[in-house]
Amino acid sequence: MLSSIVAKQNRLLAALPQEAQTRLLPHMECVRLRAGQLLYEAAQPRRHVYFPTDAIVSLLNVSANGASSEVAMIGNEGVVGTAAFMGGICSPWRASVQRAGGACRILGTHVKDEFDRHGAALQLLLRYSQARSAQMAQTAACNRYHSIEQQLCRWMLLSLDRQSDTDLSLTHESIANRLGVRREGVTDSAGKLQKLGAISCHRGRIAVLDRRRLEHLSCECYAAVHRETERLLPRQPHYEPAPRARWNVLAELATA
């Protein structure tokens, strides 16, 4: 069982009508996801479904030689494990936790039951599935055309939208693995952004100082994905972003 307070911290759950929430919440549990945790390996059946609150999850395509590249980023606007209720059982990508935090977890069968009632949950999750497709398509185009610096800006902005503070706790190396580029490429671009005063890097932590500037330096892909997500999943009046997590506050005090 899960308090309805926590459910409101995920935009999809918050958008569900009260009856649907009443049916789902008893089967939900609140879990904490560790950074780097593997929720699903590619082609593995999706048993649980995760609605992140302040955690962020990357969907990664892993190629034959082991190289990875992110095809979607999922935070409090979405859900991980859609194949569990869409009918496909599994998906060809890996789900790895990018940012530690909370999520509401529930067995796929329960979501499938709600899905099969053909109510608001079905409509909502179908629209979410379109938003995620848009993100994947835009990622494809971005990988084709834009510089590492532009992609880094896009990636940081997508992350910022899914958390309430402005610090990114990731090494250049792990960002590089998500963008599918070399670590040095990220270091170079981050260095330029730092000289411009947009961010400030320090050992596994990037502080975003000037979000506006990042938006300006990013390619159009960020705006396109953001626009489509907001169009398909309008913010609900009863949605409440997760409060700044305690461990983040502590971490900030430590670096201050």
Added chain:
Amino acid sequence: MLSSIVAKQNRLLAALPQEAQTRLLPHMECVRLRAGQLLYEAAQPRRHVYFPTDAIVSLLNVSANGASSEVAMIGNEGVVGTAAFMGGICSPWRASVQRAGGACRILGTHVKDEFDRHGAALQLLLRYSQARSAQMAQTAACNRYHSIEQQLCRWMLLSLDRQSDTDLSLTHESIANRLGVRREGVTDSAGKLQKLGAISCHRGRIAVLDRRRLEHLSCECYAAVHRETERLLPRQPHYEPAPRARWNVLAELATA
């Protein structure tokens, strides 16, 4: 009204149970799509839904500077205009006819009605939507890692799977626009493949001579997309591929 023979030439329509077909067919019309025809501009409402038989449609992301890149290819295994019944109304990509041919067209509202009956059509289209997501995600990874030659092989193989003959009627330039690379890049790679005897090019027409070799030279992305599509949309016993179109036979005689 549409003959049930034609409906069997699209794998999704063929997979529908008889009752669903009986409801949909009276609203369907058989249309011929011209090469280069624009079915939908980005962000334009999807009024009609197209089930290609021997036509092939590209979904293209068009960036701010006008450059395009294909995010998905849809033929007799799929459907164009899913937003019309998924609830999103429109999508952020352009739908352009890559290969002329037939399609079954129907108003989105009729598919939506069938969708809302929550029967086999819903299940089937949800699985298709997953297959298309897999294609988009794989395109993203392919754009990141693989050479133009590998991508060209992947692209040709995806096209071949969606038609019954082995000739591709496209100029290097239009293929380049789909892959999001320079025309010269396609010419170079096609030249190499031609030297290897895998294909033979001549003014807007590529004859595939050795499909096996293309599969070998392609990156893993083709196999991954193919595998996922077959997994989610198993071939139906009552599906019948479209017969080789008359105009293609004529074209082959002309070049013979």
Added chain:
DNA sequence: GCAACACAGTGCGATAGCGAACCGAGGGCA
């Protein structure tokens, strides 16, 4: 039959990103 055009093929310099190697500083841990 000729002009105009579309398409494929080629060459050239520029460049973004790659692979590999190395270094120095920070920070955790014994």
Added chain:
DNA sequence: TGCCCTCGGTTCGCTATCGCACTGTGTTGC
């Protein structure tokens, strides 16, 4: 306190691809 490991910064040569320009040859239309 000292050691070791992680992280980020830097360098070097290399390659795929780009942008641009130009050529030659089918095709089409007048």
